[in-house]
Amino acid sequence: MRFHVRAGDIEHGGSASAKIKNELTTIGVDEMTARRAGIVAFEGEMNLIVYSADGGTLSVEVEPGAILIEVRDTGPGIEDIDLAMTPGYSTAPEWATDLGFGAGMGLVNMQANSDGFEIESRLGEGTTIRCRVDRPAPAGVDRQGGP
């Protein structure tokens, strides 16, 4: 699944993530994994809307053992990633905080709901976040074992 998210499009904020969660549930991904992936996608989608210069893409791949989510934009880039990852730190504009965004928990929530989390960012070039949400092994299946 791949969605283009427009900068500033608050009116549709979260709609891609809601579709992603729905689709994951429909194809048989368990509820807890779909929920975690949905939360990661929502925070990524809102980051594109609130912070990106020209929007970006939200991509989801479903693998047998995990859901892979990539959020990519072309700027402005994050100056200090450690600071941006600090719970409570936010540069959200007032219009976003009025709507309940900008708690300074977006990246933190993405990481907390992921089993793998990578963030790359260059000022003037953009930011790419890759998250992996592991799916629990079906009962009776040991992914580590086998031939």
Add this chain to the structure above:
Amino acid sequence: MKLTEIIDRLSLDVFTPVPDPEADVGGGYVGDLLSNVLASAMPGSLWITIQHHANVVAVAQVTGLSAVLIVDGKRPDDAMREQARTSGVVLLGSTESAFEVAGRLYGLLVTER
């Protein structure tokens, strides 16, 4: 407790259809910061908030909440209602404050049990 019983006992406004009258509410969460709700609200909870815009519906859907209860007499706009209807999220309302409604809900779900 069933969502329909809570609606009745707290005399809540119902802004959208209730797709599953048997839906069970396991608890509540009060908050207006969306990321805190995503981080902390348990699936099946009733979310009490003053936020009343369409993004709230997506948060409720992603988090797996049973319903959104908008307090202080605020009402959902048409866009929010439409999104809630199409996604099966229940929107409720009360003229009371979050403090009052949360206290009464706590009484129903915890104290009375």
